[in-house]
Amino acid sequence: MRYVGKALRTLEGEIMALHRTSGRLSARSHRRRPLKMHAGLVVAALRHTETRIDVDPTSLSELAAMVMTIGERATAGRIGALLDTTHFPEGLTPARDWDFLRLPAAAVLIAAVAVCASLLHLPKDSNTYVIGGSAVVVLTLLYGRRVRQFLDLLGVLGGP
Known part of the structure; x- marks a missing residue:
């Protein structure tokens, strides 16, 4: 489980940097803010699912499916739709990029x-x-x- 946590921290960093590293946006694009918000929600959803692993072991397969979806969509260039809104629980606050x-x-x-x-x-x-x-x-x-x-x-x- 420690390896899963380390791998997720690396993935979170990559997700939070997608708006900078994808090459799809200029430095002053008005589209950056919504992409940063979506990236924060995706990271928060990953963290939320990760916290449930110790309570419900089937959450690990859900987490793996989320990571696969993120990978497929990032590869396809859909950085504004890495996960569907169904993956975001009610009251989820976006993670901050420090x-x-x-x-x-x-x-x-x-x-x-x-x-x-x-x-x-x-x-x-x-x-x-x-x-x-x-x-x-x-x-x-x-x-x-x-x-x-x-x-x-x-x-x-x-x-x-």
Whole structure:
């Protein structure tokens, strides 16, 4: 069941990013808001079904069917109809996408580490290593397995 949970977290991230990564919308499209809302509802429905697995084991087959439907429709380009409304229980609130806050949070935390490192009066060459190592830790905490995508930022911090 732990593997199912991890796989669903990965899928949730992909669903929440579909409006950005599908290549179907411009950056300022008026269609983004409804697509983000639908993605949030789909993620909330997946989470709702996942929570029922421990109570009703047949929910696992329902969850698998939902994932298959999402995959088929995403492949067909139907990112605004990943699931039918019958999958959304009454009172379901859309999940929020907090991914847009991670990069600014990483920048602020890394800058704070850089300031703290300079205040510690460490030996001249060690500041770069302390800041770089701390940046790897901060990015790993914020991004988990996706940290490899953002390690290019360290080249900027390290200088020429």
